[in-house]
Amino acid sequence: MATSISYENIDFDMEVPVLVIGAGGCGLTAGLAARSEGAEVIVLERDPVPAGSTAMSQGYVCAAGTKSQTESQIEDSPDIFYADIMAKTSGQADEVIARTVAGNSGPTVDWLTDKFDVPFSVSPSWSGFFGHSVNRMHGVPSKTGEELSGALAGAAANIGVDIVTDAHVTGLFATDTGLVRGVSFQRPDGSEERIGCKALIASTCGFGGNREMIRKFIPEFGNAKNYKYFGHEGNKGDGILWGMELGGAVDGMNAFQGYGALAEPHAISVNYDVVMGGGIAVNILGQRFSDEIANISGQAQRVLDQPSGIAWLIFDDVRGARCDDMPEYRQLSELGAVRVADTLSQLAEVIGVPGDALAQTMASVDDIVDGRAQCPFGRDFGNEPKLQPGYRAIRITGALYHTQGGLKVDSRAQVLKKDGGLLPNFFAGGGTAQGISGNGATGYLPAAGLCTALTLGRLAGQSAAEYVKKLN
Numbered sequence: 001m002a003t004s005i006s007y008e009n010i011d012f013d014m015e016v017p018v019l020v021i022g023a024g025g026c027g028l029t030a031g032l033a034a035r036s037e038g039a040e041v042i043v044l045e046r047d048p049v050p051a052g053s054t055a056m057s058q059g060y061v062c063a064a065g066t067k068s069q070t071e072s073q074i075e076d077s078p079d080i081f082y083a084d085i086m087a088k089t090s091g092q093a094d095e096v097i098a099r100t101v102a103g104n105s106g107p108t109v110d111w112l113t114d115k116f117d118v119p120f121s122v123s124p125s126w127s128g129f130f131g132h133s134v135n136r137m138h139g140v141p142s143k144t145g146e147e148l149s150g151a152l153a154g155a156a157a158n159i160g161v162d163i164v165t166d167a168h169v170t171g172l173f174a175t176d177t178g179l180v181r182g183v184s185f186q187r188p189d190g191s192e193e194r195i196g197c198k199a200l201i202a203s204t205c206g207f208g209g210n211r212e213m214i215r216k217f218i219p220e221f222g223n224a225k226n227y228k229y230f231g232h233e234g235n236k237g238d239g240i241l242w243g244m245e246l247g248g249a250v251d252g253m254n255a256f257q258g259y260g261a262l263a264e265p266h267a268i269s270v271n272y273d274v275v276m277g278g279g280i281a282v283n284i285l286g287q288r289f290s291d292e293i294a295n296i297s298g299q300a301q302r303v304l305d306q307p308s309g310i311a312w313l314i315f316d317d318v319r320g321a322r323c324d325d326m327p328e329y330r331q332l333s334e335l336g337a338v339r340v341a342d343t344l345s346q347l348a349e350v351i352g353v354p355g356d357a358l359a360q361t362m363a364s365v366d367d368i369v370d371g372r373a374q375c376p377f378g379r380d381f382g383n384e385p386k387l388q389p390g391y392r393a394i395r396i397t398g399a400l401y402h403t404q405g406g407l408k409v410d411s412r413a414q415v416l417k418k419d420g421g422l423l424p425n426f427f428a429g430g431g432t433a434q435g436i437s438g439n440g441a442t443g444y445l446p447a448a449g450l451c452t453a454l455t456l457g458r459l460a461g462q463s464a465a466e467y468v469k470k471l472n
C-alpha cells in the first residue's frame with residue numbers, strides 16, 4: 001500500500017485556501033459549503049468528469065427532519081435517526097459521528113434543496129425497511145446518482161467552485177507536524193503539477209477499488225472466490241492512506257455495503273422494490289435461502305454463498321410494473337435481463353432451475369403469505385398479496401458496493417490523530433471518513449453512503465473555510 005507524502009519544503013505553482021480532492025457527492029458538497037462561507041476553493045478530480053460512486057448510485061439519501069418529510073407528515077428527528085443507527089449497528093457506530101450525521105443530515109438536504117435547487121424529496125415507496133423506522137429516503141426525481149451528481153456539479157460551478165478534472169492527486173506535501181502544505185497531481189499526459197493550500201479536504205471515497213486493502217481489512221470478502229466490486233474503480237483509498245500516514249486514526253475498516261441484487265452478467269443494480277413488494281430470491285436449485293428483506297447489505301454474502309454465487313429474483317407483473325419507469329429496471333428490460341413466463345413451469349424452464357423444487361418453494365411462500373406457515377428465515381411478508389402468474393425473474397449475484405470505514409473525524413469533520421488531538425488542517429468526509437455502519441456488512445442503513453458524503457462534506461467545507469478565516 002504505497003502512499004506518497006513528501007516532507008520537502010518546495011514552492012508551489014499556485015496556492016488556494018481550500019483544496020478538495022475528489023469530485024463525488026462529498027467533495028462537491030464540501031466545495032459548495034466552503035465557497036458559501038467565502039473561501040476560494042479548488043476541487044481536483046482524477047476523472048475527465050465528476051462522477052465517482054455518487055453517479056453510479058441511485059441517488060437516495062437518508063436524512064432526518066427535512067421539510068419534505070414534514071410536508072408528507074412523516075415525523076422524524078435526529079434522536080429517532082440516531083436510535084436507528086445504534087440499533088442497526090448493535091451499538092457499534094461511533095457515537096459522535098452517529099449524533100453528528102443524525103443531527104446534520106436533514107439540514108444538509110434542506111440546504112441543498114433551498115439554496116442550490118438540488119431537487120430532493122422524500123420517496124414514498126420506501127418505508128420502514130432495513131432499519132429505518134420511518135421513511136427518510138430522499139431522492140431526486142429520476143432516482144439516479146447521475147442526476148444528483150450533475151445537480152451538485154452545476155451548483156458548484158454556479159457559485160464559483162473551480163472543479164479541475166483529469167487531475168489525479170498522487171502525493172501530498174506536509175510538515176513533520178502533519179500540516180498539509182499542498183499536493184502534486186498528474187495530468188493524463190504524465191505531466192505533474194503542484195498546488196499549495198491552507199486546508200485540505202479528502203473526499204476520495206473509500207478503498208473498494210484497492211484489492212490489497214480489501215484483502216487486508218475485509219478478508220471475508222477480499223478472499224472470496226466470486227468477489228465482485230461494483231463501485232467506482234478509481235476509489236483506491238488514497239485519502240485514507242494519506243491520513244493514516246500523517247498519523248490519523250481509522251475505525252470501522254471492516255465495514256462495507258454489499259448488495260445482494262446485482263444483475264448478472266449485466267452488472268446493473270436491480271431496484272430492490274421488486275423484493276420489498278413481495279418478490280423472493282431462489283438459488284439455482286430453486287430453493288429460497290434467506291429473509292430477503294432482513295439486510296439489504298448482508299444479503300450480498302448470502303447470495304455469494306449459494307452454488308455458483310448466483311441466484312434468481314422472482315416477482316410478477318404487478319411488482320415489475322411498479323419499477324417499469326425506473327432507469328435501471330428499464331435498462332434491464334431492454335437488455336433482456338428480465339425473463340418472463342406465464343406459468344411456474346415455464347418460469348422454471350426459462351431460468352433453468354428444477355421445476356419441482358421451484359413449485360414447492362412457491363407453494364411454501366404462498367402458505368407463509370396466507371398465514372398458514374411461518375417463514376423458516378423469519379421474513380414478514382406484510383400485507384403484500386401472493387405472487388401471481390405473469391412471472392418475472394432476474395439473475396443476480398452479490399457485490400461489494402462501497403467501504404464504510406475510514407479516517408476518524410470529529411463533529412466538524414476534522415481528522416483525529418491516533419495519539420490524540422487533531423491533524424491541523426486535514427478534513428474528511430464521505431467514504432474517506434468513518435461512517436455510521438459499525439463493523440462488517442450488517443450495520444449499513446440504506447442510503448447511509450450518500451448521507452455521510454453530503455453531511456460530512458458540508459461540515460468539512462464549513463470547517464475548512466472557518467479554519468482558513470482564522471489564519472487571516
Ligand SMILES: Cc1cc2nc3c(=O)[nH]c(=O)nc-3n(C[C@H](O)[C@H](O)[C@H](O)COP(=O)(O)OP(=O)(O)OC[C@H]3O[C@@H](n4cnc5c(N)ncnc54)[C@H](O)[C@@H]3O)c2cc1C
Pocket residue numbers: 021022023024025026027044045046047050051052053054055056057058059060061062167168169170203204205206230231232234235236238269401402429430431432446447448449450451453
Ligand atoms: C451501484 C451503487 C449504488 C449506490 N446507491 C446508493 C444510494 O442510492 N444511496 C446511498 O446513500 N449510497 C449509495 N451508494 C454508495 C454511494 O454511492 C457512496 O457512498 C457515495 O457516493 C460516496 O461519495 P464520495 O463522495 O465519498 O465518493 P465518490 O462519489 O466515489 O467520489 C470520490 C471521487 O474521488 C475521486 N478520486 C479518488 N482518488 C482520487 C485522487 N487520488 N485524485 C483525484 N481524485 C480522486 C474519484 O475519481 C471520485 O470521483 C451506491 C454505490 C454504488 C456503487
